[in-house]
Amino acid sequence: MPERAVISVPDVDVLYKIPLGLHDQGLDEIAIRQLRLDGAREVDLSEWEAAVDATLNPLDEVTIAVVGKYVDHQDAYKSVGEALKHGGLRQRTRVNLKWIEAQDLEGSDMSLLDGVDGILVPGGFGDRGFEGKVLTSRHARQTGVPYFGICYGMQAAVVDYARHVAGLEGANSTENDKQSPHPVIALITEWRTASGDVEKRDERSDLGGTMRLGLQEARLKPGTLARELYGKDVVAERHRHRYEFNNRYRTQLEDAGLVVSAKSMDDLLVEMVELPRAVHPWFLACQAHPEFLSTPRDGHPLFVGFIRAARERKAGGKLLKEARA
Secondary structure: OOHHHOOOOOOOOOHHHHHHHHHHOOHHHHHHHHHOOOOOOOOOOHHHHHHHHHHHOOOEEEEEEEEEOOOOOHHHHHHHHHHHHHHHHOOOEEEEEEEEEHHHHOOOOOHHHOOOOEEEEOOOOOOOOHHHHHHHHHHHHHHOOOEEEEOHHHHHHHHHHHHHOOOOOOEEEOOOOOOOOEEEEEEOOEEEOOOOOEEEOOOOOOOOOOOEEEEEEEEEOOOOHHHHHHOOOEEEEEEEEOEEEOHHHHHHHHHOOOEEEEEEOOOOOEEEEEOOOOOOOOEEEEOOOHHHHOOOOOOOHHHHHHHHHHHHHHOOOOOOOOOOO
């Protein structure tokens, strides 16, 4: 082992400095030479340099409440936290995270959410903390705080809307209440994968082996916030869940004002819901996990849009232009 091939990776104040430090030590040149990669282009690290600069020199900052059920183990939401920060980098905005245990919001006191600029409800499983997530959705919906629901956060938003707007008393997910009179979220028994194969599951199926997993395409509805943020008609996001929006209630909830802004390519599964901007400045939830496709160099359109909405709320509703990193 030549001495120059011993590479040091010390702790740094900004994680995104690491690729720059590895380049300074010649790691890329060593790898290219060792692998005999002839014709390799000159490296361009300008995007990493921009990410470091935006981290160290923000022009704005916001506070985002993350209301989850695993907040004592924040690594469970590591991808969500990083994606929020990536969304801020694209606007030279520091994102401060306020971690809140969903169970602490299962009552009438929502003061833990006071002063935040946006609320994100991430994924999860099981009934513990679910009612806190439902009440968090209601709080954001009623107060105009930007709301971003991911996976279980979308299901909580649907249950909130069904109960408190559409008047479906007792609405719930069958994951938590199999006897719910209005199972607006339920276990689907059959769906088609991106490759065209049909997969089936039931209540007896193995929890992990029958999840809807991996990259799945969805078609966005014209004129919606989701379509505006993505800037295209068809998107693909990664999934990891068993329960879905119950199509028996799709028309009823749409008639009550909920917007279904994305559906699976076969039109069978609801992928995103939102509120009209005439009703709420930024309320969007998705069944997929967009945090898995976020990077510090590019961010993700939903996270960038969410952080911009949080900045606008902090600025008193003033529309802001995106400050590029």
